[in-house]
Structure formats: structure tokens, C-alpha cells
Amino acid sequence: MKAAPDDQLRLLDLQALDSALDRLAHRRRTLPEIEAADTLAARISQLAGDIVLVETEDSDLGREQSKLEADIDLVRSRQLKDQQRLDAGQVSSPRELENLQSEIESLKKRQSDLEDEELEIMEKREVVQTRLQELRDEREQLLGTLAETEQRRDATFAEIDAESEKTAQQRAELASAMPADLLALYEKVRAASSGVGAAALHRGRCEGCHLQLNTTDLNNLREAPEDEVVRCEECRRILVRTAESGL
Numbered sequence: 558m559k560a561a562p563d564d565q566l567r568l569l570d571l572q573a574l575d576s577a578l579d580r581l582a583h584r585r586r587t588l589p590e591i592e593a594a595d596t597l598a599a600r601i602s603q604l605a606g607d608i609v610l611v612e613t614e615d616s617d618l619g620r621e622q623s624k625l626e627a628d629i630d631l632v633r634s635r636q637l638k639d640q641q642r643l644d645a646g647q648v649s650s651p652r653e654l655e656n657l658q659s660e661i662e663s664l665k666k667r668q669s670d671l672e673d674e675e676l677e678i679m680e681k682r683e684v685v686q687t688r689l690q691e692l693r694d695e696r697e698q699l700l701g702t703l704a705e706t707e708q709r710r711d712a713t714f715a716e717i718d719a720e721s722e723k724t725a726q727q728r729a730e731l732a733s734a735m736p737a738d739l740l741a742l743y744e745k746v747r748a749a750s751s752g753v754g755a756a757a758l759h760r761g762r763c764e765g766c767h768l769q770l771n772t773t774d775l776n777n778l779r780e781a782p783e784d785e786v787v788r789c790e791e792c793r794r795i796l797v798r799t800a801e802s803g804l
């Protein structure tokens with residue numbers, strides 16, 4: 558293939574822009590904030606699940622407590638009624654009196670048992686509510702950190718995108734001025750050679766594969782016409798001859 562030496566030199570500019578675009582895309586994909594945000598979001602979602610479980614535990618205990626309180630009220634009012642009957646002297650038969658007194662005693666005992674149970678539930682609830690507050694605090698804190706991380710990530714995305722857009726525009730301008738066949742060859746080699754399609758020959762070394770060319774290859778390059786598009790014998794990339802090629 559033939560191409561004007563100036564167009565061959567322009568391939569190096571094109572390559573520099575393409576490499577810059579590749580680096581920008583790589584940086585965008587591998588920003589540490591992306592992984593950090595994912596990890597935070599996963600932890601927050603896990604916390605949300607834990608919070609629901611502990612909330613359920615708390616409301617179950619709350620229901621149990623209300624039921625106990627209702628039972629205690631019932632026992633207390635029954636006891637009060639019995640006591641009033643006793644105080645009013647309405648009960649005359651000794652047997653009935655004895656029954657009433659023993660009922661009052663057993664109601665007192667029942668009330669005290671129920672109150673002990675309630676106390677136990679209140680203690681459990683306190684532990685559960687402390688845990689719930691801890692989980693909510695942690696979630697709140699992580700949501701703040703996530704928002705900051707996403708903000709940083711998006712700000713960097715915006716910077717990278719602006720830089721990419723500018724570079725892509727320069728690249729398009731440069732490419733539009735290049736001969737189509739040279740451009741097509743460059744694209745083909747670039748796709749097959751990890752993003753580097755054209756490399757300078759610098760002091761006898763291919764800047765694409767970083768190998769020193771042997772004397773025979775260098776002699777062939779010396780003899781090749783200026784407008785001949787030459788390739789590296791090692792990596793098959795387009796080799797661009799410059800003033801620093803050492804030929």
C-alpha cells in the first residue's frame with residue numbers, strides 16, 4: 558500500500574487520540590467509586606431487610622405487651638370490685654367471705670405474675686429498640702456516604718465524558734482528512750493488536766511491540782520508498798518512519 562509520508566505521520570496523531578480515548582473509557586469503567594457505591598448499596602439493602610425484621614419483632618412484642626396490660630386491667634378491676642363488696646359488708650356468710658378473700662388473694666397473685674411478664678417483655682423490647690435505632694443510624698450514615706460517593710462518581714463521569722467528547726471530535730476531524738485505504742488498514746490492525754494499529758520506528762525499535770529491529774529489516778526499511786506503508790515484522794503493526802527512526 559502506498560500513502561503520502563505526511564499521512565503516515567498523521568497516523569501517529571490518530572493513534573495518540575485513539576489511545577487517549579481508550580484510556581478514558583478504561584478509567585470510566587474502573588472508577589473506584591463505582592465499586593464503592595455498589596458495595597454501599599448492597600449493605601444498605603441488607604440493612605433495610607434487617608430493619609424490617611427487627612421492626613416486626615418490636616411490634617410483636619408491643620402487641621404482647623398491650624394484651625398483658627389489658628389482662629392486668631381486667632384482673633385489677635375484678636379485684637377492686639371484690640374489695641368493694643368486702644368493704645361494704647355485703648357478704649355475710651363466712652363461707653362466701655372466705656371465698657371472696659381467697660379470690661382476692663389469687664387475683665393479687667395473678668396480677669403480680671402478669672406484671673412480671675410485662676416487665677420481662679418491656680426489657681426485651683428495650684433491647685430490640687436499641688438494636689433498631691443502631692440499624693437505622695447505620696443506614697442513615699451509609700445513605701449519606703452513598704450520596705457523596707455517587708456525587709463524586711458522577712462528577713468524574715462528567716469530566717471524563719467531556720474530555721472524551723473533545724478527543725473524539727479531534728479524532729473525527731483528523732480521520733476525515735486521511736486516505737480511506739490507509740485508515741481502513743489502520744483500523745483493521747488496531748482491532749487485532751490491542752488498540753495499537755500504528756507505531757513509530759524510534760532508533761531502530763518498534764514502539765508498538767518495543768522490539769529492536771534486526772539489521773536486515775532495518776536495511777529493507779532504508780530501501781523502501783518513502784510512500785510505501787511498511788509493517789513491523791514482529792507485530793505486524795504499521796511502522797511509521799520519522800526523523801528519529803535511526804535509519
Ligand SMILES: [Zn+2]
Binds near residue numbers: 765789790
Ligand atoms: Zn512491532
